[in-house]
Amino acid sequence: xxxxxxxxxxxxxxxxxxxxxxxxxxxxxxxxxxxxxxxxxxxxxxxxxxxxxxxxxxxxxxxxxxxxxxxxxxxxxxxxxxxxxxxxxxxxxxxxxxxxxxxxxxxxxxxxxxxxxxxxxxxxxxxxxxxxxxxxxxxxxxxxxxxxxxxxxxxxxxxxxxxxxxxxxxxxxxxxxxxxxxxxxxxxxxxxxxxxxxxxxxxxxxxxxxxxxxxxxxxxxxxxxxxxxxxxxxxxxxxxxxxxxxxxxxxxxxxxxxxxxxxxxxxxxxxxxxxxxxxxxxxxxxxxxxxxxxxxxxxxxxxxxxxxxxxxxxxxxxxxxxxxxxxxxxxxxxxxxxxxxxxxxxxxxxxxxxxxxxxxxxxxxxxxxxxxxxxxxxxxxxxxxxxxxxxxxxxxxxxxxxxxxxxxxxxxxxxxxxxxxxxxxxxxxxxxxxxxxxxxxxxxxxxxxxxxxxxxxxxxxxxxxxxxxxxxxxxxxxxxxxxxxxxxxxxxxxxxxxxx
Numbered sequence: 036x037x038x039x040x041x042x043x044x045x046x047x048x049x050x051x052x053x054x055x056x057x058x059x060x061x062x063x064x065x066x067x068x069x070x071x072x073x074x075x076x077x078x079x080x081x082x083x084x085x086x087x088x089x090x091x092x093x094x095x096x097x098x099x100x101x102x103x104x105x106x107x108x109x110x111x112x113x114x115x116x117x118x119x120x121x122x123x124x125x126x127x128x129x130x131x132x133x134x135x136x137x138x139x140x141x142x143x144x145x146x147x148x149x150x151x152x153x154x155x156x157x158x159x160x161x162x163x164x165x166x167x168x169x170x171x172x173x174x175x176x177x178x179x180x181x182x183x184x185x186x187x188x189x190x191x192x193x194x195x196x197x198x199x200x201x202x203x204x205x206x207x208x209x210x211x212x213x214x215x216x217x218x219x220x221x222x223x224x225x226x227x228x229x230x231x232x233x234x235x236x237x238x239x240x241x242x243x244x245x246x247x248x249x250x251x252x253x254x255x256x257x258x259x260x261x262x263x264x265x266x267x268x269x270x271x272x273x274x275x276x277x278x279x280x281x282x283x284x285x286x287x288x289x290x291x292x293x294x295x296x297x298x299x300x301x302x303x304x305x306x307x308x309x310x311x312x313x314x315x316x317x318x319x320x321x322x323x324x325x326x327x328x329x330x331x332x333x334x335x336x337x338x339x340x341x342x343x344x345x346x347x348x349x350x351x352x353x354x355x356x357x358x359x360x361x362x363x364x365x366x367x368x369x370x371x372x373x374x375x376x377x378x379x380x381x382x383x384x385x386x387x388x389x390x391x392x393x394x395x396x397x398x399x400x401x402x403x404x405x406x407x408x409x410x411x412x413x414x415x416x417x418x419x420x421x422x423x424x425x426x427x428x429x430x431x432x433x434x435x436x437x438x439x440x441x442x443x444x445x446x447x448x449x450x451x452x453x454x455x456x457x458x459x460x461x462x463x464x465x466x467x468x469x470x471x472x473x474x475x476x477x478x479x480x481x482x483x484x485x486x487x488x489x490x491x492x493x494x495x496x497x498x499x500x501x502x503x504x505x506x507x508x509x510x511x512x513x514x515x516x517x518x519x520x521x522x523x524x525x526x527x528x529x530x531x532x533x534x535x
Contacts, residue, residue, distance in 0.1 A: 040102070042067050042197055042228045043088060043117075048097030050083050050252075052429065054421025057083040058094070059252040065197065070219060070229040072239045075249035075272055076461040077433030078419035081232050082124070084249070085199045088230070089121045090114035118196025122186050122203055124232075130175030137174055138189045160188040163218060166211065178323060179369050180207060180487075191218060198222060199230040204238060205458040209489055209522060210321070216242050234433075234461050235488070236265055248272055273463045281494035282473040284315075291348075292481040293333075293364075293450050298342035301328040303505040306342070310450065310481045315472060317496030318485045321525050325505035326485045327369055330452045333483070334366045335359045336374075346449070360389060365448035367440050369455045369485070375439035378428035382420060383409035385427055386442045412441035415471070417464060433460050440468070444475075451475065454485045469495060489518050503527045 041064040050058040058080045065071050073081045086092040088099060090111040099106045101117040128137050135150070135157035157170035161184065168181055177185065187203060200219075204212045219242055223229055231243060239246060240260055248255040248271040256271050291309040298306040303325045310316045318326045331337035333344065335353040344351040346362060353359050356366070368374040376385045387394060387405040394404040409423050416437040420430060427438055436458065443451065453472070457465045472482055472495065486492050492499055499511045501524035508524040509531035523529050 041065055042101065044100040045084070045087070046098045046100065048087060048094045048099070050087065050092065050094050056252050058087075061097070061249075061252070061254050063247060063254065065228045065230055067196075067226040067228050068223055069245060070223055070231055070243045072231045072233065072243035072246045073249065074236070074239070074246055074268060076463055077431050079249040080252040081249060082201065082431055085121065085201060085230060085232070088114065088197070089119055089199065118194070119199065120190045120193050120195035120197070121199040122190045122201060124201040124205070126182050126186055128174045128182060128185060131173065133171050133173055134168060134177065134185045135170035137185055138192055140189070156192070157188065160192060163214065166214075178327060180211075181323070183207065184211070187215065191222065195222070195227055197228045197230065201232045202234070202458070204233065204235065205455065205487070207487060209518075212238070234457075234465070236268060236462060237490070240265075250274060269462055272461070282470050284473050284477060292346065294345040295333070296343045296345065298329070298332055298339065298344070300340035300342075301332050301337035303329050303332065306507050308500055308507065308510060310483055312479050312481055313476050314497045315476050315482045315484055315495050317492045317499040318483060318502065319492055319499050319521050319525055320502040323504065324502040324525060326502055327454055328505070329502070330366060330454055330483065330485060333359070334364060334452060336366070360446055360448070363449035364452070365443040365446050365450070366452045367443045367454060367456060369458065376427050376435065376442065379426055381424045381426060382413065382418065382430075382438055383423040385438050386412055386445055389442050390445045408445055412445055416441055417467065433464065436460055437464065444471070448480070450481045450483065452483045452485070455487065456484065457488065457491065489521070492521070493518070501525050
């Protein structure tokens with residue numbers, strides 16, 4: 036419920052970047068004991084808003100107020116002193132430290148560090164999520180999903196009065212999302228103000244009390260969850276009616292494009308199945324199931340210990356991503372910043388880089404062709420930028436994801452591996468990506484789609500393979516699809532006879 040006084044208030048805040056107004060004269064209040072969701076398309080200003088509250092970005096004008104303290108400029112230290120903790124969409128962890136050390140980072144407790152106590156506290160936090168994670172594990176050795184758990188644990192371990200969460204459920208499984216929501220409600224009941232960003236509109240109706248919609252950096256509307264619905268929120272976000280659905284497709288042919296035969300390596304064991312031409316083949320599983328690990332085996336980004344790959348019936352010898360690209364395999368990775376793009380290079384350069392040989396003659400790049408390619412995919416995916424010469428690091432997280440997708444699509448691969456393709460993507464762009472995937476499949480391309488979004492898996496896939504702890508538990512045909520069955524397979528409760 037809304038209290039009489041806000042914990043944090045923004046007044047007439049404006050922030051501009053070269054060629055872009057990120058926030059325009061924005062005023063908002065955030066109250067204790069409330070989950071306040073921010074909704075808007077990529078580039079709407081959500082990330083800039085939370086960075087201003089966290090002291091990571093200075094506004095050009097306006098003020099930020101905590102109780103009776105008013106700031107025109109706010110440092111990260113001052114934000115933290117006012118009780119602000121942030122779980123960013125992109126992780127803020129130190130890879131060379133353990134999970135427990137990352138969680139305790141910044142805390143002072145005398146001259147000596149009690150590592151045993153540190154690990155005990157971390158394990159208690161992981162138990163709240165219902166996940167088995169060794170607190171002594173180095174963060175660099177953890178999967179993206181496990182790193183997200185560490186980020187959440189790190190934030191909730193502090194005495195936060197204002198807890199900001201930017202796409203916290205993106206890499207989490209259904210059971211982990213349920214655990215996270217329990218923790219959010221616990222903090223809300225203690226009077227903490229939760230600022231929550233998510234493109235998954237359905238989950239907002241489960242966890243949020245109030246939703247503020249932003250569009251093009253400006254405030255559009257403020258709605259109590261009980262007084263709105265999905266259709267209205269989407270219309271407010273995009274400024275037009277947008278029908279949410281999964282594109283219909285003809286049944287794909289039975290001819291196999293890629294065959295995996297007894298693949299072992301990178302934590303996976305004895306994986307065998309085929310992916311058909313024109314098929315969207317879903318991969319489901321919980322954290323640590325081995326889905327991303329399998330994708331890296333196929334793409335040559337991880338060592339294959341044994342087993343074989345066949346493309347169109349012919350053996351493939353893939354020892355590196357370059358080999359995979361040459362053989363018509365493209366990957367849109369889950370970790371876009373570290374594995375997906377060159378952040379300090381321009382958008383057009385990133386898009387054309389994997390296809391550079393196709394637009395070059397005698398080792399000289401045809402700049403007109405490069406520009407044409409970049410413009411085509413930028414328009415196709417609605418990448419929001421004032422210029423294709425903009426460095427990728429200056430884009431919002433969702434638009435960075437679109438650049439990664441664009442550069443992979445530009446290679447015109449026979450098989451496209453989408454690892455969490457709509458993570459951090461707004462509802463309008465999500466529909467465009469679904470249509471794009473459908474069009475690719477209709478043209479005969481095969482797609483392997485790894486997704487933690489159950490609705491997406493069920494809506495887009497022709498078949499779904501379920502992994503658990505590096506083993507293939509079953510492959511479901513569309514008539515067999517059910518969330519219950521997928522979760523039972525993913526939890527290792529049951530397995531079923533696997534047919535390729």
